[in-house]
Amino acid sequence: MYLGAVYEREKEELKTLLARKPLAVIFDETPDVEGRCFLNILLAPLEKDHSGRILAYLADTVFLEQCNHSTVSVEGAYKNTAFRKPFVQLNSFMLSFSQMFFNAGSRKRKYLCFVTNKLARKKVVMPPNPCATRWNSWFSAVQYHTQHFGLYKEFIEMEIEVCSRSVPQSVERLHEMLQDPDLAQSLNVQINIMADKCKSFISLLDIFQSRHPVTTKIFTYLEDLQLVFAANKELQYEARAEYFEGFDLPHTTKTQILCIVGQAYENAEESSPNDSVASYKAIPGFTEVQSDEFDSYFKTLGPAAFRAAPSGVVDLDVFWDGLQERLPVLSSLAKRYKDAVSNSADAERSNSI
Numbered sequence: 001m002y003l004g005a006v007y008e009r010e011k012e013e014l015k016t017l018l019a020r021k022p023l024a025v026i027f028d029e030t031p032d033v034e035g036r037c038f039l040n041i042l043l044a045p046l047e048k049d050h051s052g053r054i055l056a057y058l059a060d061t062v063f064l065e066q067c068n069h070s071t072v073s074v075e076g077a078y079k080n081t082a083f084r085k086p087f088v089q090l091n092s093f094m095l096s097f098s099q100m101f102f103n104a105g106s107r108k109r110k111y112l113c114f115v116t117n118k119l120a121r122k123k124v125v126m127p128p129n130p131c132a133t134r135w136n137s138w139f140s141a142v143q144y145h146t147q148h149f150g151l152y153k154e155f156i157e158m159e160i161e162v163c164s165r166s167v168p169q170s171v172e173r174l175h176e177m178l179q180d181p182d183l184a185q186s187l188n189v190q191i192n193i194m195a196d197k198c199k200s201f202i203s204l205l206d207i208f209q210s211r212h213p214v215t216t217k218i219f220t221y222l223e224d225l226q227l228v229f230a231a232n233k234e235l236q237y238e239a240r241a242e243y244f245e246g247f248d249l250p251h252t253t254k255t256q257i258l259c260i261v262g263q264a265y266e267n268a269e270e271s272s273p274n275d276s277v278a279s280y281k282a283i284p285g286f287t288e289v290q291s292d293e294f295d296s297y298f299k300t301l302g303p304a305a306f307r308a309a310p311s312g313v314v315d316l317d318v319f320w321d322g323l324q325e326r327l328p329v330l331s332s333l334a335k336r337y338k339d340a341v342s343n344s345a346d347a348e349r350s351n352s353i
Helices: 002-018 079-084 088-099 105-119 137-163 169-179 181-208 215-232 237-244 251-270 291-308 316-322 328-337 345-350
Strands: 023-031 037-045 057-063
Touching (some): 002 037, 079 251, 088 137, 088 181, 105 137, 137 169, 169 181, 181 215, 181 237, 181 251, 316 328
16 A cells, blocks of 8 residues: 555656656666566656756556567667677577576576686676667677687586476577587687677767767767778778687688678668768757758857867857857757767666665
8 A cells, every 4th residue: 555655656746747848758678687578668858957967767667578679679779780680690699598598597507607617706697688779788798708608518518418308499509509610610700709899889889878968979979980880891801810710610601700790880880870961850850950050050150169168168058048049949959959868777777676
């Protein structure tokens, strides 16, 4: 009875707090500690609170009985979805590895003990789940697997022996992959290449996941990402031979691996927005901005503000308030979006007890 009354009171207070405010509705799919997938529905007012922050509030949580990592469409928002698509075998391997531990507490304990004994580490963790709705989770999983890949064959063989006739499909798939010398080596090479290459990816995507608005620097970060894509989409074997040292793979397989990596970077480059005004038309409200407002901002008012600002840092509140009459539509949109953060860390942290 008490919890029900508290819930109703909090719900009414939240409705009052968010009434008549522009809101961002965030759909965030994630697994919990038990491996169950659920959907958080979050509401974030597009304006600062009394502390000067943008906070997201948990509106509802929906447990997903059937989830295939496509329940929430985020491909347009997250470049890494397009990036990892060419890695068919690697994706299958990492998905099977995660599924192997789903609702399998005893297997998790055996795995952690096995890795601890092999590596003599005080603290061993489970591999990250490469979930499609988690920024950097795929890259973090790759980095984990590059450190532990050499242990997997022995552990899987142990599980095959223990399970006997009741071997889970995920364990069977992993066993088949690791028993194929060429496929196992190909997976190892792909993991090693991406563990090295994704370092710049992770650092840049972490910026976009920050709880701090990065409006004034967003173009620079996107440009850095574009440079990373362009520099890696055409990999030549001669320049990447170190990744294949110690592996007995035919030249055709080596070339195929480099083509897969190059295709991933090309996909990511194609999914990136360009720097033209037309590329922002999909943002709600921007189609209402007249071309003369864009021209005034890009050609005159914006550059002048940066030149006059100390160290190139512009107070956006002061800047856009001062342009309300000259750029009425663009100014209103800028004030609506300038403080919006791109993740839901605060709300997730508050509800991850």
